[in-house]
Amino acid sequence: MKLAYAIPAAGIAALTSAYASAETITIATVNNNDMVIMQELSDRFEEEHPDIELDWVVLEENVLRQRVTNDIATEGGQFDVMTIGTYEAPMWGERGWLEPLDDLPEDYQVDDLIKPVRDGLSHDGVLQALPFYAESSMMYYRTDLFEEHGIEMPDQPTWSEVRDWAEQLHDPDNDLAGICLRGKPGWGENMAFVSTLVNTFGGRWFDEDWNPELNSEEWQTAIEFYVELLGEYGPPGASSNGFNENQALFSSGKCAMWVDATSAAGRIYNPDESSVADDLGFAPAPVAETPKGSHWLWSWALAIPATSESKEAAKTFITWATSQEYVELVGEEEGWTSVPPGTRESTYANEKYQEAAPFADFVLNAIREADPTDSTLEPNPYLGVQFVGIPEFQSIGTQVGQQIAAALTGDRSVEDALNAVQRSVERDMERAGYLD
Amino acid sequence: MSAVQTKRPWVGVLAWVIALIIFFPILWMVLTGFKTEADAIASPSLFFTPTLESYVEVQGRADYPKHAFNSITISLASTLLALLIAIPSAYAMAFLPTKRTKATLLWMLSTKMLPPVGVLMPIxxxxxxLGLLDTRTGLTIVYTMMNLPIVVWMLYTFFKDLPRDILEAGRMDGANTFQEVTLLLLPLSMPGIASTGLLSIILSWNEAFWSLxxxxxxxxxxxxxxxxxxxxxxxxxxKLSAASTMAIAPILIFGWMTQKQMVRGLTFGAVK
Incomplete structure (x- = not known):
């Protein structure tokens, strides 16, 4: 039992030293590289602001989302700063759950934030959260393999070209897949990619009266194309690969092409984490019928829940963590490829960043051109490129994602899968009151 | 035992194989904690250069003593509280049963069949x-409720196996109910109570849904x-493996130290 006494004693000592007189703000955040760097550098913030103490709650993305949603919907008030995305910010802002960020200090330079990102985090033109980093999607490919096969990458690849290349490059005997794409079901996993594919094939989730269009011709064509492409030229077990799995496959040289988040660029371009860093090519996300909505827009952002009792201190922190000075601090301390990308025009104007990150222009263009207010060929009633900004979408998106994964594994035909989800989404939308 | 061992050596071998299979994931976790991140995802290998890199990083990123202190207080407090409530109720059900006792016991157990997420919102x-969010008191109460059915059931089965004559003899000698419980029942069923308590501590220690x-x-x-x-x-x-190793270390050591009581308690009354 001696051990059992020793540990509480150490714990009490640690506790009493941690709770000094300063105002403590509790920050809920996701566990990814950028956020870990923020946590490490936050010592600087605490030095500059001795009256503010930071308390961190770091969680995996899905757990975090559930956790903060519960808390904000029930006004639990456990957090002073929450990490949320472009999906949540406008919806929560509309419900008055977030502190509107309309009186930011002048030196914060709000206009420096890249416009689509700012729009994606606003409700009625008022920012609801400050972007910590933002991403779009783009294509990564292996320049060595493309050269070997005499393929030249055009400025804007099309999906039919991509299929031809995948066919040429696919070499399962040597553990090389022609293309890697997301297959793991989930609204933030396969559906993020599939939605952009449907967009560029000319489809949309809902018409202007909220009638689902999931078994439309465009969806059929897009999903059949996806199932054939990934089924024939994808890695084995593609239906269980999400972002992380594909990143591991691509960076260990097992994929010739990969279409996914721009935020992966820094890591697969880093020779410590990737064996293909020297042969890495970048291209915009491929298009089909229309360039609209062919690449997504996502941002992790810091918001202050309306229930927080330390709003001023929280605001001081989030303006620090999303400022230009912070970007420079990361650049100097951690190296320029590690700076949080996609949020500020000034980051991309910085020569040091351009030099360190040859993919910078692709990322900036992709983000600038992603328009969450106009993401499909035909007009739609929703906000979002790779998602539909309504609370029901998490469940709808995941449900559709599961059926598409079933079509990918061959458990059911594309037609059956799409007809089934069309019926169930119609029912969901009726029940939620969107349809008569 | 030695006669059995010489006659059937495969029993021993089988026991070792099963033990290794059960232990392997834990061993792998401990090993992974000493690898670099690159080694950890490389092809599985037992040979690598051990490093404390992950431990250092894990230490830098989170406050281990604070979390360990919370785990210890919450699991001990909830176990004590559960035993305090369960001992009288198990006593009543074992020695003074009514015709509804069986149904009550089953009903108690049935509450464990509900997935916790079903009552997440009300709780x-x-x-x-009640102002209990993010407090040790709040979590202690939830864990007590969570473990109570199992604690009552286990104690009930232990108590039932005690010879009633001893308690009756005590009563004849003039012991009141309180003395009967504290002087006879508790000392006699100590192995059972100890193993129930240990199980409850382990369950509380490992619980992740409510704590998150x-x-x-x-x-x-x-x-x-x-x-x-x-x-x-x-x-x-x-990093995850290093953190997990540190998180299970106290309970693993604790379990190892109390192994004898646990085994004694779990097999208590099994052979009759």
């Missing part, structure tokens, strides 16, 4: 209104500490 709202949902930072136990190292992107296996 969350109750905790919020009801705590933020102040009362977060070690399960929340482990969860903070899981990540949807980037490499994290070595």
């Amino acid at each position: 969350y709202l109750l905790s919020r209104d 949902n009801l705590t933020a930072s102040k009362a977060a136990p070690l399960t929340a500490y482990i969860a903070s190292f899981s990540s949807p992107e980037g490499l994290f296996w070595a």
